[in-house]
Every structure is written in structure tokens, then in C-alpha cells.
Amino acid sequence: MPSKQQLLLVGQTCSEYERETENVERSCESCVHWTGEGSMCELDIFLDQLTSLDQT
Numbered sequence: 001m002p003s004k005q006q007l008l009l010v011g012q013t014c015s016e017y018e019r020e021t022e023n024v025e026r027s028c029e030s031c032v033h034w035t036g037e038g039s040m041c042e043l044d045i046f047l048d049q050l051t052s053l054d055q056t
Contacts, residue, residue, distance in 0.1 A: 001039050002028070002046065010049045 002010075004027075011017055011027035024030040033042045040046060 002050070006050055009053055010046060013053065014045070014049050016043055016045060 007028040008025070011029070011031060014028070014031070016033060017026065018032045019026070020030050020032050020034075028034045028041065028046065031041075034040075035042055
């Protein structure tokens with residue numbers, strides 16, 4: 001399961017991010033594509049997005 005920090009970082013940079021509700025922090029957890037049951041992106045792009053971040 002991804003960490004809270006990873007969810008925030010990916011959510012802030014994801015080109016497919018779509019906010020589920022207004023006035024929430026931009027994170028994978030607040031995206032319509034994030035499935036709570038499996039804790040993963042429906043579009044299957046979370047890992048690609050995460051590895052593309054500059055983590056230096």
C-alpha cells in the first residue's frame with residue numbers, strides 16, 4: 001500500500017487527476033480513479049506516475 005506522502009506527490013503531478021469533491025487536498029485519495037477497496041488507481045498508472053517523479 002502506498003504511503004500518504006506518495007499519494008500526495010502523485011496526485012499533485014498526475015495528468016489524469018479528477019477531483020472527487022470540492023475543497024479537498026489534491027491527492028490520489030481524492031481522485032475519482034482511486035479505488036478505496038484495492039487502494040490502487042483504476043487507470044493502473046499509479047506506479048508509472050510514482051517512478052517518473054524525481055525522487056532525489
